[in-house]
Amino acid sequence: MAFDYDLFVIGGGSGGVRAARITSQGGAKVAMAEEFRMGGTCVIRGCVPKKLMVFASQYSAAAQEAKEYGWDIKLGKFDWPSFQSRLSAELSRLEGIYTKNADNAGVEIFHQRAVIVDPHTVQLADGTQKTAKHILVATGGYPFKPDNVPGIEHALTSNEVFDLPELPKRILIVGGGYIACEFACIFNGLGSEVTQYYRGAQILRGFDDEARGHIAELITEQGVDLHVGTDVERLEKRDDGIWVKATDGREAVFDAVLYATGRKPNTAGLGLEAAGVDTGRAGEIVVDDYSQTNIPSIYAVGDVTDRVQLTPVAIREAVAFHETVFKGIPTKPDHTNVPSAIFTQPEYGAVGMTEEQARDDRPVEVYCAAFRPMQNAFIGKNERVLFKLIVCRESRQVLGCHIIAPHAGEMIQLAGVAVKLGATKEQFDATVAVHPTMAEEIVLMRSPTRVHE
Known part of the structure; x- marks a missing residue:
């Protein structure tokens, strides 16, 4: 044919x-x-x-x-x-x-x-x-919007958010994934009053628990009014904006409501x-x-x-x-150790396994450092960065790397090469630090903070 x-x-x-x-x-x-x-x-x-x-x-x-x-x-x-x-x-x-x-x-x-x-x-x-x-x-x-929330037609998704006629003074972000957290930081930085509801116990489900908690603390300190264990019960269009009643009983009015509850x-x-x-x-x-x-x-x-x-x-x-x-060359796309970055402020870069995934799979050591980088310490800014490595105790292979810091997306791209190649903790340690940088911490962590048998 x-x-x-x-x-x-x-x-x-x-x-x-x-x-x-x-x-x-x-x-x-x-x-x-x-x-x-x-x-x-x-x-x-x-x-x-x-x-x-x-x-x-x-x-x-x-x-x-x-x-x-x-x-x-x-x-x-x-x-x-x-x-x-x-x-x-x-x-x-x-x-x-x-x-x-x-x-x-x-x-x-x-x-x-x-x-x-x-x-x-x-x-x-x-x-x-x-x-x-x-x-x-x-x-x-x-982008997914639940159809069982009364008034859901008044909510935006990430498809429409770029076309808002004006910057909202008050915006509610619904969701706890990376898209929701990114837009919470974006609108907060642009000067909007940002409230974020997430029905789960902690934002960024599926990512490393320690990193999730660190990001939650940072964005809260920056002014995002974050409420976990909270969802929207109903929305109504009113003269002064969109009235929202939450499942915990709180009521508030916003200029825009953005649903970022998955795709x-x-x-x-x-x-x-x-x-x-x-x-x-x-x-x-x-x-x-x-x-x-x-x-x-x-x-x-x-x-x-x-x-x-x-x-x-x-x-x-x-x-x-x-x-x-x-071309007749059977080729499987490789989905292992895919690096990713969440563009919160600061960014979160990750590659490989989370601590929770690794400790359930084999004995591991966890190396972690959270500190104020030089740029912040000089001006008394309390924002802390986080560097974390998960290491197999038997093979010494670095199974996962997690970075929360400015430009973490750039750093994790390079760290991803090492993790993809199966680099060991000792090979990380043998790499000379670039000083003074934040990223040097990734080759300077000598003692594990936790050990999982």
């Missing part, structure tokens, strides 16, 4: 664009459909605009520190419309780059929705049907059921180690598979898909 394309990609985000581009460059005939904007969540509604907001929000604290260091600085209020204008222009620029790179590689792009009709056919929104030898689903995820795979209405593709309880596409579904011609990469929801992982999965299917 002759197909219109060798590969049809549904979704123009980081994973989909990478797979389409390199496959087309390799000589295959490739098409792609994207119903919103090229670049996907990361570029348009996620990593990029969020990180630019992080940058903007850090200048208020930096200006105050500059005063303490002797600079005569007078900081005015934050100009939200001006920032939004530049942000919009930057996202449009990046969207154009994604489109141009795919187009230059020879990918045929359809700027409309596509759904799967059968294992080799997709249908575009205009009714046109296209056939392909292989179909790759890379439709990402979407779900974006699979609704894609035609997966009709094509016979298996999905999981959360709607995720079930794939094997090579990103192949139970239908041999259909593959999926990125957040839509709900494996590791990180942009670089989606890109790695896309490359592995290309190697496996179009």
Whole structure:
């Protein structure tokens, strides 16, 4: 059977664009459909605009520190419309780059929705049907809002938060994951009064417990009004804002309510059921180690598979898909020891196992240091950084590394190389410290703070 394309990609985000581009460059005939904007969540509604907001929000604290260091600085209020204008222009620029790179590689792009009709056919929104030898689903995820909270229609998600017409004076962040904590710090830095509700016992579930507690203390000290064990019972739109009643009985009015309570795979209405593709309880596409579904011609990469929801992982999965299917080199994407960073203020970088995961698996030593770095101590700022290594007692291998400090994301990228290579504690110790830096602590911790047999 002759197909219109060798590969049809549904979704123009980081994973989909990478797979389409390199496959087309390799000589295959490739098409792609994207119903919103090229670049996907990361570029348009996620990593990029969020990180630019992080940058903007850090200048208020930096200006105050500059005063303490002797600079005569007078900081005015934050100009939200001006920032939004530049942000919009930057996202449009990046969207154009994604489109141009795919187009230059020879990918045929359809700027409309596509759904799967059968294992080799997709249908575009205009009714046109296209056939392909292989179909790759890379439709990402979407922010989840519970539908059982009265008044939930008055709440925002991370999709809409970048388009707020004005900076809210009072904002409630609902959730305790990394997105919620990042936006709590962002709006706090921009000058909003920030309240955060999380129904669990501690924020950042799934991360290292000691690090979670450290971050919670820091953001509270910075002015975020954090309430754990608390959820929203109902919301109402009133003349003075959005009235919120919490499950603990407290009532308050906010200018905006942002729900950051997780993300779900974006699979609704894609035609997966009709094509016979298996999905999981959360709607995720079930794939094997090579990103192949139970239908041999259909593959999926990125957040839509709900494996590791990180942009670089989606890109790695896309490359592995290309190697496996179009180069004949079976390649599994490697999901072990993936470094990550949470852009709270300060940042939290992590790679490998948490203390809790490691101690339940084998005997380990824990090395941890929390201290005021030189820059803070000089001006009497109490904010402390944290460096932590989890070490296997038998092999001496460093199983996990956790850093809470300014620029922890930059540090954990490099530490991640050592952990990925299986470096031992003694190899860390043998590395000469770079002085004076915060990061030197990672090679100076000589005595374990805790031992788990």
